[in-house]
Amino acid sequence: MRLRVHGPSAHAADVLRCATRLARRSVHARPSYYPAKVAIYEVGARDGLQNEPTVLDAAERTAFINMLSMTGVASVEAASFVHPKLVPQMAGAAEIMQTIRRHKHVAYPVLVPNRRGYDDALKAGSSAVAVMCSASNTFAQRNVKQTMQQQVEGAVELAADAVGRGVPVRGYISCALGCPFEGAVPVEVVVALAKALADAGCDEVVLADTIGTGTPGGMAALLASVQPQVPVERLAVHCHDTYGQALANILVALQHGVASIDSSVAGLGGCPFAGPGAAGNVATEDVLYMLHGLGIETGVDFDRVVLAGEYIIGKLGRGNASKAAVASLRRRPNDFTAATARAAAST
Ligand code: MG
Numbered sequence: 001m002r003l004r005v006h007g008p009s010a011h012a013a014d015v016l017r018c019a020t021r022l023a024r025r026s027v028h029a030r031p032s033y034y035p036a037k038v039a040i041y042e043v044g045a046r047d048g049l050q051n052e053p054t055v056l057d058a059a060e061r062t063a064f065i066n067m068l069s070m071t072g073v074a075s076v077e078a079a080s081f082v083h084p085k086l087v088p089q090m091a092g093a094a095e096i097m098q099t100i101r102r103h104k105h106v107a108y109p110v111l112v113p114n115r116r117g118y119d120d121a122l123k124a125g126s127s128a129v130a131v132m133c134s135a136s137n138t139f140a141q142r143n144v145k146q147t148m149q150q151q152v153e154g155a156v157e158l159a160a161d162a163v164g165r166g167v168p169v170r171g172y173i174s175c176a177l178g179c180p181f182e183g184a185v186p187v188e189v190v191v192a193l194a195k196a197l198a199d200a201g202c203d204e205v206v207l208a209d210t211i212g213t214g215t216p217g218g219m220a221a222l223l224a225s226v227q228p229q230v231p232v233e234r235l236a237v238h239c240h241d242t243y244g245q246a247l248a249n250i251l252v253a254l255q256h257g258v259a260s261i262d263s264s265v266a267g268l269g270g271c272p273f274a275g276p277g278a279a280g281n282v283a284t285e286d287v288l289y290m291l292h293g294l295g296i297e298t299g300v301d302f303d304r305v306v307l308a309g310e311y312i313i314g315k316l317g318r319g320n321a322s323k324a325a326v327a328s329l330r331r332r333p334n335d336f337t338a339a340t341a342r343a344a345a346s347t
Contacts, residue, residue: 030295035259037297039074040284041236044312046077046111047281048268050089054316058092062099064315067308068265069103072300073284077130078108081117094124109170113144118158122167129162130206131155132172133197135190136179139210143174152193156200163201171197172238176207177214177222177249187225195229204236204260209249212242212271212279216252223256236260239282242271246282247290254296263287266309267321283322285309302328307341 030036045065049056056064061079068076078100084091093110102108109128112118121129133152134140140148155171162169175182176190190207197205207222214222219237226235237253239246239262250261262281269280288302306325313320320326329336 034254034294034296035257037259037299038254038291039260040287040298040300041075041077041260041262042068042071042073042265042284043077043238043262043281044068044265044268044284044308046080046090047238047262048264048266049312050080050087051269051271051280052089052316052318054318055088055091056315058095058099060315061092062096064308064312065096065100065108067304067311069101069106071304071308072298073106073305074260074299075107075109075128078110078126080111080113081121081124081126082111082113094120097121097124097126107168109168111172112158114154115158118161122165126167128168128170129158130170130172131158131162131197131202132174133193134174134179135185135193136175136182138181139175139179142181148189152196156196159197159200159202168203169201170204170206170236171200171202172206172208173197174208174210177209177218178211180211187222190222191225191229194226194235198230198234202234204234205230206236206238206262208238208262209240209246210238212240212246214239214249215243215245216248219249219252220256223253223258227256232257233259236262238262240269240271241267241279241282244279246279247286250282250287251290254291254294261287261291265305265322266313266325268312268316279321283309283325285322285325285328289324303335303340306336310336310341 065076065078079093079096080090081093082090107128109130110121110126111130112121133155137148140146140151159169173193179185194205235258237258239249263284264281265284267283271278271280284305291298309325
């Protein structure tokens with residue numbers, strides 16, 4: 001309704017219009033200290049499945065990746081080029097890279113822990129790679145039988161090679177907020193690794209809370225130290241929910257301007273260092289529910305992610321670890337019928 005006013009009352013009408021505008025804005029507006037848009041980097045098909053006890057074959061994993069491709073996520077980490085004897089869950093990586101249906105708006109990076117994996121990944125037609133190093137010496141030795149220094153040197157070498165070939169590359173820093181063997185990790189170590197990966201040309205440096213011991217306080221302190229060395233546009237966070245801190249840690253990262261978030265559909269993954277039953281990677285559905293509630297654009301269809309999650313937990317014979325998925329399935333069962341799931345799988 002338009003107020004018709006003249007003279008001194010015009011001011012009152014202006015105030016009223018302004019107040020109404022502000023009131024409307026406060027309901028839906030995104031506070032200015034959050035990014036307008038966030039890219040979701042889906043790790044379920046790699047970090048998720050790699051840490052599940054049930055081993056799926058390449059065809060099942062390809063079908064899963066094809067479903068994830070249709071959700072609107074920016075990236076689907078599709079495989080890890082490791083020896084199948086070491087990680088049987090990731091066997092058939094080359095076959096997967098040759099059979100997945102690529103969506104033109106989705107990137108399909110693969111993890112390459114070493115030169116052999118890197119060469120195999122490129123041979124299999126991978127168009128983006130992820131290298132890794134660790135902020136803990138003991139973790140590096142147990143994980144890849146190298147010192148922390150050797151591991152980061154290898155990662156830097158592969159990253160530089162990828163940059164030379166024009167292949168997009170991402171650099172993970174494991175244990176950035178704590179190590180299962182050494183406990184707290186010095187922030188300076190993470191900063192030095194982040195700078196090394198960024199200097200090598202990594203498009204994105206990922207601060208990974210591999211064991212989920214990080215807290216919002218630790219995340220804030222880490223980001224405050226890393227940001228002067230690596231611009232926030234090139235930072236991503238990878239959080240685990242072992243101690244129930246993942247969403248809070250991600251919220252802090254968003255407040256620092258981080259706009260690339262790793263997550264795993266249905267919370268796939270477990271935590272290999274926290275024993276059976278412990279929470280794993282933060283669930284994509286939970287991250288999306290929070291981001292959309294903040295008015296942050298992701299381009300991701302929440303319901304399609306839920307359906308992909310239901311598909312894969314059916315194959316694995318496990319429960320859904322996403323609270324937002326479980327609540328949505330209970331509250332809106334008709335939106336997730338078998339017919340809808342079939343349609344989502346076939347598109
Ligand atoms: Mg992980």
